[in-house]
Amino acid sequence: MWHYREWGTGSPLVLLHGIGMSHATWRAVIPFLSRTRRVIAFDIAGFGETPALPSGVAPTVQHLAESLAETLNDLSLRDPVDIAGNSLGGAIALEFAKLGRARSVVAISPACLWRQAPPFHVRYVFDALCAGSNTCPAVLKLALRVGLLRELMLALPMSVGSRRMPASEAANAIDDLRRATAFWETFEATRVPFTGGTAIDVPVMVAFGTCDWLLPRWWRVRDQLPVHTRWLEPKGWGHVPLWADPRGVAALILDGIAPAALADHHVAALP
Numbered sequence: 001m002w003h004y005r006e007w008g009t010g011s012p013l014v015l016l017h018g019i020g021m022s023h024a025t026w027r028a029v030i031p032f033l034s035r036t037r038r039v040i041a042f043d044i045a046g047f048g049e050t051p052a053l054p055s056g057v058a059p060t061v062q063h064l065a066e067s068l069a070e071t072l073n074d075l076s077l078r079d080p081v082d083i084a085g086n087s088l089g090g091a092i093a094l095e096f097a098k099l100g101r102a103r104s105v106v107a108i109s110p111a112c113l114w115r116q117a118p119p120f121h122v123r124y125v126f127d128a129l130c131a132g133s134n135t136c137p138a139v140l141k142l143a144l145r146v147g148l149l150r151e152l153m154l155a156l157p158m159s160v161g162s163r164r165m166p167a168s169e170a171a172n173a174i175d176d177l178r179r180a181t182a183f184w185e186t187f188e189a190t191r192v193p194f195t196g197g198t199a200i201d202v203p204v205m206v207a208f209g210t211c212d213w214l215l216p217r218w219w220r221v222r223d224q225l226p227v228h229t230r231w232l233e234p235k236g237w238g239h240v241p242l243w244a245d246p247r248g249v250a251a252l253i254l255d256g257i258a259p260a261a262l263a264d265h266h267v268a269a270l271p
Contacts, residue, residue, distance in 0.1 A: 002071040003049035004042045008034030012081045013257065014072075015041040016089025018240060019111070019190075020129070020183050022048030022176045025086065027169065028243050032250030037082075040075075042068070044089065046182025059186040061088075061112060061194070065095035072101070079103075080202070082257040086240060087111050088190060090206075094225070097200045104203040106256035108249065109212050109239045112194035119219045125157050126187065133177040144170040159238025160211045161245065169243060197225045205230040205256035209237020230256070 005023055007030055015033075017025040023041035033039045045067050046052035046059055053059050053067060072081065080103040085093035090110025096102045111118070132140045143149045147163040150170055154162035162170075177183070204225060208215065210233050222231065234241070234248065242249055 001074055002042045002045060002068065004040050004071075006038060006040045008037055008039050010037045011261070012077055013037040013039050013253075014068075014081050014083040014093075015039060016044060016068075016083065016085035016092050017041075017047070018087030018089055018109075019186060020047065020126070020177045020180045021173065021240075024048075024169070024172055024176065025240070025242055028246035029250050029253075032247055033253065036254075042071070044068075044092070046186055047180050048176060052182040052185075058189045059182055060189045060192070061091045061095045063189075064092050065099055065101075068092065068096060069099060069101050082106075082260060084108070084253045084256070085110065086242065088186070091190065091194060094194060094197055094200070094204070097202055097204065098197060102202055104205075104257045104260035105200075106205045106207070106253045108207050108241070108252070109209065109215055110194075110206060111190060111215070112192070113206070113221055113224070114193055114215065114219050115221060116193060117191050119215065122214060123187075125214065126183075129157060129177060130183065133174045137174050137178060140174055141167075141171045144174070155211075155238060156213050158240040159209065159244040160236060161238070161241070162243060165243035193221070193224070195224050198223075198227075200226045203230075203256065203259040204228070205232065205252070207232040207234055207237070207252055209234050209239070209241055211236055211238045214239040 015026045022043045026041045043050040082104045083093045083102050084106040086108045088111050090107030091112040093105045097105045145167040151163040
């Protein structure tokens with residue numbers, strides 16, 4: 001059972017974070033979403049307060065999506081749900097659609113839409129982040145109290161505009177990374193490109209910001225998603241824009257899941 005927090009009422013909207021993070025990643029966005037939806041933000045297996053997958057089960061995107069499906073079953077959410085994910089969470093959301101469990105998908109800077117493997121510099125960025133969070137977390141948190149330093153240190157791994165991220169949230173992000181027991185196992189298990197998504201028949205939106213330097217444009221592929229996929233490039237967004245532009249992220253998600261809601265309304269209105 002994955003750990004989760006929920007807010008609001010209405011039709012369920014599932015949120016999935018990126019590698020090394022937790023459900024807290026979405027805290028700035030949730031107030032805008034929970035006005036109209038029942039928002040359920042999960043800690044992915046091996047991150048936050050959710051234990052890693054059982055021994056012998058590799059944390060591939062497919063296995064993580066299947067594990068999420070089991071958790072939703074336990075919550076009596078067996079019908080397809082709207083789902084939004086960032087980075088690793090975006091890849092899981094797309095895989096969830098392949099399982100037939102998604103009503104609509106919004107993937108922000110999703111992992112795995114790449115050629116053969118992630119860009120070579122990603123490992124070095126993650127190495128530096130993990131080393132800093134494990135060897136000198138107090139120093140790192142102290143530096144991140146300064147808005148300018150947050151901007152400089154987080155622009156590549158997260159987003160331009162990270163100075164808007166409260167210092168307390170930056171400190172929590174360091175703690176999440178330190179607690180991420182399955183970080184490297186998950187990183188290795190999710191290097192395989194996403195495939196087999198062309199048959200997805202629900203609304204899909206994919207957004208890569210113009211300032212996503214972690215997964216740059218020339219490394220992305222589009223041919224494994226259905227032709228009806230909506231591809232967006234929000235101006236100024238980096239890889240994790242959830243703190244930099246929470247209102248904009250919420251608006252994009254609500255726009256992405258709207259076609260599914262409209263379809264439901266149309267069906268309900270039929271005689």
